[in-house]
Amino acid sequence: xxxxxxxxxxxxxxxxxxxxxxxxxxVGDPLRTVVEAPTKQAAEEAAARLGFHDPxxxxxxxxxxQQAKWLPKNRPAHRQGLARKPTxxxxx
Numbered sequence: 001x002x003x004x005x006x007x008x009x010x011x012x013x014x015x016x017x018x019x020x021x022x023x024x025x026x027v028g029d030p031l032r033t034v035v036e037a038p039t040k041q042a043a044e045e046a047a048a049r050l051g052f053h054d055p056x057x058x059x060x061x062x063x064x065x066q067q068a069k070w071l072p073k074n075r076p077a078h079r080q081g082l083a084r085k086p087t088x089x090x091x092x
Contacts, residue, residue: 010038012037014060015034015065016047017055032069033052
């Protein structure tokens, strides 16, 4: 995600923080990532799809978004294939 790109109509930037506010205060309340979404719930779901456990979304400005620890990259038409793990066992 580029913080200089224009937002899609109806979307805004959401900062993703730790849900556990006590832990967040202990580690300096870092802005974990930023996502673009129309609602808080959609932003939290998008963050969960990116692998962030128990995300908490809060609106942020483009200037604040640049402070994020990690920003997703836009990958149009990028699809992750399914990985198959080799089985360990007896095949009959």
